[in-house]
Amino acid sequence: MSVSFPDQELRRTAVQWMDTISDPELLDFLPQLVQALKYECYLDSPLVRFLLRRAIGDMRIAHYLFWLLKDTLQDSQFSGRYQHLLAGLLCCVGRGLREEFDRQCWLVTILAKVAQRVRDTSPSSRQAILREGLEEVRQFFSVSSSCRLPLNPGMLVKAVNIQSCSYFNSNAVPLKLSFQNLDPRGDNINSGDDLRQDMLTLQIIRIMNKIWIQEGLDMRMVIFRCFSTGRGRGMVEMIPQAETLRKIQGEHGVTGSFKDRPLADWLQKHNPTEDEYEKAVENFIYSCAGCCVATYILGICDRHNDNIMLKTSGHMFHIDFGKFLGHAQMFGNIKRDRAPFVFTSDMAYVINGGDKPSSRFHDFVDLCCEAYNLIRKHAHLFLNLLGLMLSCGIPELSDLDDLKYVYDALRPHESEADATMYFTRYTHTHTLLFQCLTSDRSVQAAV
Structure with missing residues (x-):
């Protein structure tokens, strides 16, 4: 449905294929389809009729389509088209x-x-x-x-x-x-904040999570909602019973971010029995692996202990995706984010059950590789989803070089064995890389 396929019969056939997907599946791809409306030759097109028909049949689709269209009214080049589509939607959905x-x-x-x-x-x-x-x-x-x-x-x-x-x-x-x-x-x-980038990042992570679950691998990911309601404003769902790593490390004093025990001690405090703690550690291992893979593939940068959070149940998750696709924060000519993903010594302490390496750490690395290869099988899906958003106005997703970052991370041209070897070798070279960051930044290390 991108600009590369202007043939009307081809686009009509694509819409016919999409008509077989369920409403929840359609919701997963709705932001991209709204962007694809820019590439329709006529206002009355099969894609427009498809979206309006599905919106009439499901209030959730109508709801999100309304707000996506409202957000795109800021696009000066296509605002007239989106105004007509929004008016058409409002005529179709009824007074209530x-x-x-x-x-x-x-x-x-x-x-x-x-x-x-x-x-x-x-x-x-x-x-x-x-x-x-x-x-x-x-x-x-x-x-x-x-x-x-x-x-x-x-x-x-x-x-x-x-x-x-x-x-x-x-x-x-x-x-x-x-x-x-x-x-x-x-x-x-x-x-x-401009939440369009956060919204897109969380959409991609949500689809990754669905793929893992469909393949029988539950990475225990924390999926929360984020929606842009206009330039510079939007809504983000807050997760209960969760704290930032900074606050958790702060319970050990001003040097808490340099210590190995804060996360383990905090989880032990909220999970006092042996069974509860073991379950929390298991949740931590899986969710940490999922976060490592997702942030690596999407090149999510500016990671520090204020935008990584932990639930009392052990589930770890990231927030605030202001930098992605490898667009790292810079100190002069030096990239601050040099590691492929954030993995701190206190995270390793939870996984290993202490300050010495254990077999659970090797299981963690194997889990990362398994999750990575499952996403690789769907590389073209993610490249197409991001490609359809090139014209949405997100500064860090504006040309093919930005897409190339994800292509290079997924390596769809390689065999599973070669890609796994690259992934493990690339991350292993950062094992001893410690970034002593300024201000409230935690000491960071990458697997």
């Missing part, structure tokens, strides 16, 4: 869903204004300004008894828990909001 979309847009606008006011004020006044702004959100819920969040149409919120709301002390000062919901959880409403 149109009113629901209006409420969501109203709520997102209020939250964006609140976030802007919090960001523009002095740090000492931010909490007071946030509480003041959230009163407007409370008034919204007094008029609209409930509203679904753009993040998830299944999440019906009825109020905002003002006392539980705060903000993050990063450059963008995103808000941390807690809504009252049938399934209570917090949602990080981020109105300062």
Whole structure:
């Protein structure tokens, strides 16, 4: 469905093939299909009719299609086309869903204004300004008894828990909001970062996870939702019972990030029995391996102990994907991210059960290789998904050189044995590579 295939009969046949996929599968690829609309010769095309028909039949597809189209209105070259498609969708879905979309847009606008006011004020006044702004959100819920969040149409919120709301002390000062919901959880409403890149990264990781599970390999990945609602704003689901590695290491003092025991001690504290701890370690080994493979393939950079998190159950996961496809942070002419993926000494301590190598570490490496080769079998799927997003405006995904990074990482032209040898040799050369980072950066080592 890319620009390389303009033949109308070919595109019509591709749409016919897609008609056989289920609604959940279609949701996995919806962002790419919205981008593919740019390459249609006519506004009335088989792809347009396909998407509208499937949106009429499933509210989740209608919901995400609405917000994807809203986000693409910022594309000056194609905004006219997307405006017509959005109008067509609103005509098809009916009055009830149109009113629901209006409420969501109203709520997102209020939250964006609140976030802007919090960001523009002095740090000492931010909490007071946030509480003041959230009163407007409370008034919204007094008029609209409930509203679904753009993040998830299944999440019906009825109020905002003002006392539980705060903000993050990063450059963008995103808000941390807690809504009252049938399934209570917090949602990080981020109105300062461009979440399109995070959204794409998490989509690719979610598809990787589905492939692993379909192949009978459960990597215990933590999959969370992220959705862009416009340039510089969006929503990220927060995972309960999880802390950043920085906070966990901080429990051991200012030198905690240089010690080997913090992660193991923290998991032991939350899993006091032997069986509980062993289960947590197992979750850690699998999820850590999955994260290593995913971040390696996607070239996710700027990894440090503030954007790697750990659940009390032992599941490890990454957040904040502002750098990917090998676009590393630079210190002058030197790349800060020199390791293929982050693997710290305290992670090794959990896996080995101590400070000496054990057979479990070799099992961990074998697990990484198995997960890597399962993704390699679907290399062209991931290259096509990323290729369709070349025109979406993400700065770090703008030309074929960016796609080449993933191609080189997956090595689809090689046999499984050769690719495995490359993967293990490439990562092994970084075994003794320690990056002593400044500020709050942890000491990092790569397998």
